[in-house]
Amino acid sequence: MAKVTIDARVNRTEDPAKVEEAVRQVFPDARISHEEGRVVAEARSLAMLMRKATEERIRDAARGALWRGRIDEKTTRVELSKQAAYVGRLNFNEVPHPLGDIVVTIETDDSLEHLLDEVAPPTRQEIAAREGRIMTATRRSSLHREESELEAIGSAIDTGWHELEEEEDEVFGDDEEA
Incomplete structure (x- = not known):
């Protein structure tokens, strides 16, 4: 099981309800609260994140972002675009956006690698590349x-x-x- 912590800064020019909606688009089961200039949430499920990554055909990108964001053997952190999330899309930001992102921290009881295999199973191309069957x-x-x-x-x-x-x-x- 994973513990998902979500934190999104709400700028003065942003509507807190829209930032909350952006979070709900990716984490519909999240328990959301509003703090001073922030939308914070906790979730237990990564099902929607997984579904969106599969639908948008970005599982490899999702795996890569989650792997690059690892903090330790059981924790990773990624930043999602608020604008993309608001319209129901995933966009993993490699560089923080000036207006802020949705910062997602995922802690797992199991290994991070096992979590990645559940959230964004490797594609056939990735498996073949691991086995050395694909030549560029x-x-x-x-x-x-x-x-x-x-x-x-x-x-x-x-x-x-x-x-x-x-x-x-x-x-x-x-x-x-x-």
Whole structure:
């Protein structure tokens, strides 16, 4: 089970109800309270976060953001765009937004890696990459070029070998004639 703590600054130009709605879009089960210039909340479920990451096809990005935000073996922190969350979208901010973000801290009883596998299961592409089955286009191109070069070298060696045999036959005579 995970404990999710949510904290979003409410700027003077923002409507606290809209910031609360942004939090609810991602954490509908959150217990929300308003503090001085902030919307704070606690949640137990990451189901909506997981669903949105899957629907938006950003599971790898979600996994990456959660992994990069790790504080220790059982805790991670990510920052979500308030504007994106308000319209029901996920946007993991790598750099804090000047107007503030929704700061989400997740603590798990289990390992963070196990939590990541539950929240944002690895995609087939990520699994294949882990197993070394995916080659980038650059690597494939490089291998193809190396293969062509090796074929050219092999052909040159064969040609040189045949020429050497012909010269040897001229100097020493053909073994088949003897």
